Amino acid sequence: MLDRVEQIELAGRSTRPASLLEALRERTKALHVTAERTGVVAELLRGRGTVAAYALLLRNLLPVYDALEAELLRHERTPVVGLIVRPELHRSAAIKADLARLNASSLPLLPQTIAYVGAIREAGAGSGHPLLAHAYTRYLGDLSGGQIIKKILARSLELPPEALSFYEFPEIADIPRFKDDYRDALEQAGAAMDEHDVVVEEAATAFQLNITLSQALLVAAGLGG
Template identity: 80%
Template sequence: MLDRVETDHVEMAGRSTRPASLLEAMRDRTKALHVTAERTGLVAELLRGRGTVQAYALLLRNLLPVYEALEADLVGHQGTPVVGLIVRPELHRSAAIRADLAQLDATDLTVLPEAIAYVRAIREAGSGSGHPLLAHAYTRYLGDLSGGQIIKKILARSLGLQQQALSFYEFSAIGDIPQFKDEYRGALEQAGAAMAEHDAVVEEAATAFQLNIALSQALQQASGLGSRERE
């Protein structure tokens, strides 16, 4: 999430005090973190139209190893009865990020310690059963399909970026994004019903948000936007 402005995180009227599903439990656990992610760090700068091309490129460079790790670990578990339910190659972002970095001539930027910590957490999530990967897929991909589409429009308008530099937010293999999101939520629910360790996965979702927030704040500082006067 780094670029995470996920419309999924809304309170559902009339539900019981105990979440009825994995998806609902992750929503509940990350609700406050979602608000923090929108309001702090580089994500907040981008949403306010105060980003720069350099900051966007730095964001991409630091997200690249995160997506490479997530996608490698998801594919590694694609034959399993739980994680295999959510492996969707059409969501993979690594190639798109590399294309954007090449377009921006920004392939040699620094990878921050916060991105390395994020990668380490994903690798740990992918060990063993790999079930905690559900939380990272939920956080990143549903964020990209939701708030990421808002950020794409803001970047195009505020930075004058052409489509060739915004491939990260383009899902050309997905014809109907709202329908796909519904199907992906359904796959997450099905995966949740097929496993026992809900609490660990829910906490991993909180960890994923915290890692995104930490990276976003570090990127804000590294890009020089952290010293700007707040509105």
């Protein structure tokens, strides 16, 4: 017969997810589908976007990546967040290069972008562990679906490679292997912390922020009607 302490310990172990990645995937599965089927991202994926819409998307993603990368670097020496800090993933410089190539650096920022940036900065407060959710959402998406978007944009918008550096990772020789390594790092980070529920819910928030921004960009780019 288990004593009370043993019962509590077992209950704690049973409620802790065996895999942070599995919990993240399960929580965001439906949101992932929604993100692909709505907003300006959906139009780009269907080959119905415009260069102006793509440029506006980049302009509004720039402060998001600026904030995420600054917060990650601020925590790079910590035992949890430090495990997933990979400068070769950083997208800010690539986005700036693309915007310069498209002559689009002066496009407006939407209120939804400002809200997204605020959420990232809030995630970086304290331990910074919720940043794992934002890194998971953005970077694994860039390495996976982003590669598909790059091919569609090159074909449908006739964009040259110099305008698609956002989707290029010159410091990563083997993207599939890197993705496996990055997933392993996320799992290690999950094993080193206790705030699994917070991180998983932050991932849902990150997806919703992306969806809201994408929908707003669709309207701002004149593709909403």
